[in-house]
Amino acid sequence: MKPILLAAVLMVAIASWLLAGCAGARPKADFDPEAIDPQMSPAAETSPSQPPAKPSTEDSSALSDEEASLLEDDSGLPEDRSEEIYTVADPLEPFNRAIYVFNDKLYFWVMKPVAVGYRAVVPSPARGGVKNFFYNLTAPVRIVNNILQGKGQAAEAEWARFLYNSTVGVLGFGNPARNNPKLNPKEEDLGLTLADYGIGDGFYLMLPFLGPSTLRDSAGLVGDAFLNPVAYINPWEASLGVGAYNQLNNLSFRIGDYESLKKAAMDPYVSFRNAYIQLRQSKIRQ
């Protein structure tokens, strides 16, 4: 079953790529009816009804909402009694803290030594290729979530990126789309889609192995797994193994980051919780 799926994906990819000429150019309207929002055509790009796609470098006069919110900052002033910090309830804190300790030990005792050894043995270009491959493989997650959020242009860009990297980039091991800013939209997932639909975080959850999350984002993770080809590998042990390998490979690029963040904190658990919530809020705003 797996080879057939792969072959099908490949054939569609190559066919579409041929149709589109080069994916580096603007995707054509006959690209893929599913991946393209009907209102999105290159001509519609500047219409005012367009949802804000706002690279801040382009026009310097008008402030985007995001920039305005960056400037409006009264938070934390002792005079200001209204606490503006967005927080998520943490009713399971004792449990979450226990999981945090588990993840912390897992990192220092298992993940880090393995990742350090792996990094020493496998050269950086190979690890980069693996990273690109897995990222490319999860393109369906990002395409579908962009569509679900009505972000047609970004869905189109993800689709074009997928085709481009799957072909020119040789099954996604290369990342020739890297140098084209138009082919690198913001990463979307189901947690962000649910947030877009008005669903709140629920409460904070520290997941074993996976780290900080919330009720909503955990549900998103489960949903996204259905769109992740790795989840369909048989048997499930192999699927988990491949997933773990992907995590390990990613970790090999950022050994030391966790230590630095932890060292910079007075209460690491609270620091990571807040960093996660802030990061998700920032992604939801975009």
Place this chain on the structure above:
Amino acid sequence: MTDNRWLFILTMMCLLIGHSAAGAEAKPVAAVSTQDMTPMQTVQTRIDQIVAALTDPELSKPANKVAQRDRIWEIAIPMFDFTEISRRTVGAKWTTFSEAEQKRFTDLFTRFLGNTYLDKIQGEYHNEKVTYLKELIKEPQAVVRTKLVRDNAELPIDYRMKKEDGQWKIYDILVEDGVSLVQNYRVQFQTILQKETPAQLIERLEVKIKEQQAQPAPQTK
């Protein structure tokens, strides 16, 4: 690189003032160089100076580690408004601190941040480049938007600044389009201050700084 001439002059000044300038005497450098500059110019001037110190072949010698560290601190400290940073990280509870506690806290937190972030920069600088995107100004506040480029990865960093006596000073740093460092510390301090007194928080900071000094600068990469 239109600032090359400036950089040269500033570097020369740094060299002239040199190591003899301890903490307090470093101020003239700051006053001369960033007075009346725009927020972006201020940040850029300082970061260029820090990069110059990091890449200086003489200062990069292992034997000159301490001198390089002092140089970086000398440049970086006037970039920030540590009183504002401390006020905002403590938040509403700031008024429950006595004046002496406020001062003590500010001093300690300054050292803590310096130990944490400046030493990390010194230990891990790998020719990262900074791209200055734009500055948003609404006096007396401003935001300077930048990108840190390392190999293939980009990290958006925004500096929140406040004007004081004609000089723009940083009071918060936002990474990844809006993750505020001040907010991150505020939440941590609030958790501590719910159960403990300001004096106990200050004590915790002292312990943390002792820990930092006990171990050498991080060399993880």
